[in-house]
Amino acid sequence: MLVGIVGKPNAGKSTFFAAATLAPVDIADYPFTTIKSNRGIAYVTRPCPHSELGTECSPHNAPCTEGVRLVPLDLLDVAGLVPEAHKGRGLGNQFLDDLRQASAFVHVVDASGATDREGNIESPGDHDPTDDVQFLEDELAYWIAGILAKGWDKMARRAEIEGENLEKLLSERLTGLGLREAQVHLALRDVALEGPPRRWKEEELVRLARELRRIGKPMILAANKADVAPEDALQSLLNLPDVRVIPTCSECELALRRAAKADLLDYVPGASAFTERTDASLTGEQREALQKIRGYLNRLGFTGVQRCLEDLVFDQMGMIVVFPVEDENHWTDKDGNVLPDAFLMPRGSVTRDLAYQVHTDLGDNFIRAVDARTKRVLGKDYELQDGDVIRVVARS
Ligand SMILES: Nc1nc2c(ncn2[C@@H]2O[C@H](COP(=O)(O)OP(=O)(O)OP(=O)(O)O)[C@@H](O)[C@H]2O)c(=O)[nH]1
Ligand SMILES: [Mg+2]
Incomplete structure (x- = not known):
């Protein structure tokens, strides 16, 4: 299963991706650091049944640590999306196509409001992060609507005049997007567009596309940079209706996982605390950074990266x-x-x-x-x- 990491430039997508996969990728404080998408393996966790057997397991595809099975999940980190990307703005829409095979999305939002819609740096709180949620939803809907619109007349005619099943025709059109006929059926039922399909205009196709995205590609929102986000900006994201929002500090998670890999501390991804190794020789700078992360964990309870993936896969998608x-x-x-x-x-x-x-x-x-x-x-x-x-x- 593939999960796409989406969002405007400079929001922290690659940092989230690197934290979840430990893959080496470019991260920088300017827009369009990522041009070619990165693919890597993250995981979600489940109790391993080996304890019921009383024997250790010998994992092949999914490692087991202390009774917790790490089940692999593919992640895709793409270039930043800007308003009107579907018309070719920013890096164009070619990378939207990278997202076709994604079954779900993590939308990484810069909750600190310190970057504008295009990812250029502003002062914290200058930008309303809820605005980013709307435009990203719009871009994804226009992208799907664009796929629907190609040859729409012909398809609508086949349904109307030749009596072919519209749901079937639509799901054939959308197989590249991994949408199933049952999902197309639900979306058509929910939007309940009126009149013959041939008369449906762009606006109606966008409504249908929005619903197809909602049903077929579940999304979770990572309110990222929560470590530096003003309280009211974070709250405004958490209060958004109809979307699951988790505050994240991808930078904290990345630092903790790298430090754990370097045997400087013990940390289980997703945990609310970490322990420094007594034998680790840390620089003053590293100690200071860890102190900040400790403060963050005390305040918010977790970095949120692992929580986002688990929630998306198990709660939103019901895997x-x-x-x-x-x-x-x-x-x-x-x-x-x-x-x-x-x-x-x-x-x-x-x-x-x-x-x-x-x-x-x-x-x-x-x-x-x-x-x-x-x-x-x-x-x-x-x-x-x-x-x-x-x-x-x-x-x-
Ligand atoms: N304070 C803070 N900074 C973060 C966090 N996550 C990422 N950043 C910083 O945000 C900047 C952008 O991070 P990237 O991961 O490169 O962002 P991106 O969304 O991949 O950007 P593009 O590839 O340009 O679209 C970098 O300077 C990161 O260090 C976070 O949780 N907290
Ligand atoms: Mg990036």
Whole structure:
């Protein structure tokens, strides 16, 4: 699964990305530092079922630390979006296309209000950060509406005159965006546009596009630079209706993760505190920086980076984690590795979807599945539950 990190220039997207992935990327206090998108691997966490077995696991795709499984998630950090990007402003709309395959977005907003709409530096509080939320929503909607508008007349005619199913035609058009027919159905129902589709104007397509984005690409808002944001600016973001907002200090998270990697301190991403190693030799500057971060954590409770990803994946998108195994008694693969894999799957996925996720052959030759906890036999349409340990049996 791919999550896109979006927002205006200079908001801290690459800092958020680097904090979540520890990938080396360019970060600087001017707009358009990022030109080519960066892709990296972050993770979300779930309890590892190995404790139920009383045996350590031998992870393959998702490491386990002290009973917590780190389930991988692809992140994409793109260039900054400016108003009218869909018309080619800023770095144009070519990188919007990088976002096609993203299933969800983290919108990184500069909550400090110290950068204008285009990312140029101003004094803290000069810019109203809620304005950025609106324009980004607009840009994403215009982008999707632009895809809809191409060949719209022809498609609407096919639906009206030849009686073809509009939802089907639309979802074919939108497959590149990863939108499913059921999502198109919901969006059409919710916007309830009137009159024949052929008469729908740009404004109506934008309304439909807005709804398609809302349903098909969930978004969470990272109120970033919360360490230097004026209280009222942060509050105005937190009070926005219909959007989940989490205050973040990406810079704090990046510093803590790098320091932990360098064995200077102990820190679990997402935690509310860290402990300095007694044997670490820190410079005065480093100590001062850590003191500031400690103050921030005491005030806000967490840096918010990991919280954003977990909330987006589990609460907004309702994803679940499933553990496929080949032996339902020992919870191993054919080489005896215990609980080797952990997969993120959309809620509503069934056993056959899991089989396909493991391997196409396993999906094609599916016979049955087994719940490794209860040993109950499951058919191809059993709806998977979060934390399930499942064996798939297939024709060889
Ligand atoms: N105080 C503070 N500064 C931050 C935070 N996150 C990022 N910054 C700073 O904001 C500036 C821009 O950060 P980037 O991560 O390069 O921003 P970006 O959104 O990727 O920018 P573009 O690639 O130009 O679109 C840098 O100077 C960062 O150090 C934060 O949480 N707090
Ligand atoms: Mg960047």
